[in-house]
Amino acid sequence: MNENGFVLEMNNISKEFPGVKALDDVTIKLRAGSVHALMGENGAGKSTLMKCLFGIYIEDSGEIILDGRKVVIDSSKSALDLGIAMIHQELLSIPYRSVMENIWLGRFPLINFGPLKFVNHKKMYKDTEKLFKDLNMDIDPNMRVEKLSVSKVQSMEIAKATSMNAKVIIMDEPTSSLTENEVDHLFKIIRDMRDQGVAIIYISHKIEEILQISDDVTIMRDGKGVGTWPASELTTDMIISKMVGRDLLNRFPERNNVPADVVLKVEGLTSPFPKCFKNVSFDLRKGEILGVGGLVGAQRTELVEAIFGLRTIESGKILIEGKEVKIKSPIDAKKLKIALLTEERRASGIFPLLSVLENTVIANIVRYITRLFLLDDKKRKEDATKSIDMLRIKTPSFRTLMKDLSGGNQQKVLFARWLLTEPEILLLDEPTRGIDVGAKFEIYTIIAKLAMEGKSIIMISSEMPELIGMSDRIMVMCEGRLSGIVNGNGTNQEEIMQLATKFMAQ
């Protein structure tokens, strides 16, 4: 600790990726023995800043001062050596190995046999057992991680971080898949650590949690630091307006869609895999936006993928306009005028090295095949241009490579791609994930317009305000089961949260 009482200072950090200024002169100062919340919308730069601190990225400029000394952190190892630990949002674990191996990875206890060194399994087991006992967690150290539930994996990561005796612990969305009880438990652990002098950087979207647990709050927006305040001086509304940078009145466009007859009916849909979705029944009306809420691991993605023919179904029926249909592959789904925008835009949506044109027409390529089995270039270009105009995609031309577009514009191209197939039912899996605020509003506008034109929409979202603001009805899932369907009007975050944790153990 230096004379100001700060254990860690990150001063004037900037980081640029090709085409994006991810961090622009950000400063954050951490008091020893405090919980410091870091807030901001998706894409505000929180994770990038933390990755700089943990040596995953190296900042272009700025300085990091630890205990009053300037330090260079160029790898995760050097961060760990300096006493900085991190719980990663994407839960970096090794699925095929045991819990204890995951916890002690990179620092296995060793035992000497003469000149030879072996991993000391006995000590590793005992240490792990003690660690879990101290933290009041119930996990078998020998269990393979792939067999654990998401919340257990998260608990394991928390245990791993505490076992490092770090001075600074970064927690990136540690509660994203925890139940209320588990969150309370985590907060107790956090307070204990804080009382022992550990400084904790706590990243979360959940404002209530932040106000409950943190001492200081730093807010970021568009890669810049907005400021730091004591948590006691902040309210939910203040935090939101500082995060968004404007008033909240117009976060969502006005919707004039009127849900009509039932288009899609799902009855008792069950996956053959025990951890997956089971006995899900719901219906979707023409021109309706049906939100799907739930925590990570609620099997929402799996459900829509099953409707799209990407996953096997053990039992249950899917009816479209009253007729039972068998959807065994995306080809079947496309014929039935269903479209899916996947959650992982990069992994299963875009073709980064193809042009905007190719990305737009690819799901509909059959339409452009001429009699000579060649592609009708003129028509493809027409359609691409039309889509670019209609969805207001910001791109220099349709020849631009997809990878050079911003996340929001990539998402719009994906919308364009599926709209060209003239779908009646759109399955949107986290349509605004990783997209900046302005582009989000445009995506919302597109969704609202589609619903008004009579398209039926299922929208998975993990952002509560988005669910409530955009949906006619919201169905909430928990551990693969449907825990309730509520009206978008008149529900609130608490009700959805309760439904989302309805079937959770403990």
Place this chain on the structure above:
Amino acid sequence: MNDLKTNDLKVVRGNSTKKILNFVTQNAIFICLAVLILFIIAWDPRFLSFTVLRDILVQVSTRSIIALGAAFVLITAGCDLSAGRMVGFAAVLSGSMLQTQEYTRRFFPNMQDLPLWLPILIAIAVALLFGLLNGFVVSKLSVPPFIATLATTTIIYGINSLYVNLPPNESQPIAGFRSDFTFLGSGYVFGIPVIILIAIAVLIITWVILNKTRFGKNVYAIGGNINAAKVSGINVDRTLMKLYAYAGALYGLAGVLEAARTGGSNNNYGVGYELDAIAACVVGGVSLMGGIGTVSGIIAGVLIFGVINYGLTFVGMSPYWQQIIKGIIIVVAVSFDIRKYLTKK
């Protein structure tokens, strides 16, 4: 009531078929091996003899050493194409320095007898260095393993051919090995072939490395999730270099033993061994996606191919048919095995 009963029956039946299917999936390799052996025994009962078992084990000894080396690379989601050529070069190197004084076409006509260990050590060390080179190119230069080892393969073949072409040898096959050298390949200790004992020793050492050492666990970690390995402070580059070097050393040892066993070597020695090794690993349950693989599985994989090679020749099947059967077994075994990991969809 009636409905309930039939439903119950269905559930029970469903469960037992599932259980059987599950068992088959979990043990696909061993079932394959058992079926194959039964098939051969049914064809010719004489297959069931001690001599046959010993001959098969002798044949698979070097193959298992190569497969264990290749497995390290596969577990890190890599692929080592250079194994065969390293085997060849090690066979030539060790052989060229271990010929009898009486042999007329000696590689080094005027060289005194070297102690047995020295040429062997040189051959293994050279292979280890090439392995290290693989590891360096893969980790520090970020060249995909497939390409990096492909390049090494052609380089080693070139060097090996130049070496064999040195005067006075001028591309003659290398033979006339000393008896203490051939003892390693065809001698017996306590009635057990030496080569089998060496292979068992390598097997045990490799098992210990993979399961009991920090290095081994880091190998699995890198294959299972390289990012997790990095953020846990593992020196990924160094681990990669070490494991490629270890794999190289094993190829070198296998080359030495192959030369000792067959009594000769030339610059084309070992060609294609890398693909046999990869096939054995994959049939033995090593995941090409990385992170998964056990010594017992790899040995089972090697044994399957050993039994195929020996057994089908034993019953007089044409080598061309053997190739076809090998291919079918690879597909069937792997398609069953992969089901273990396809639980998500």
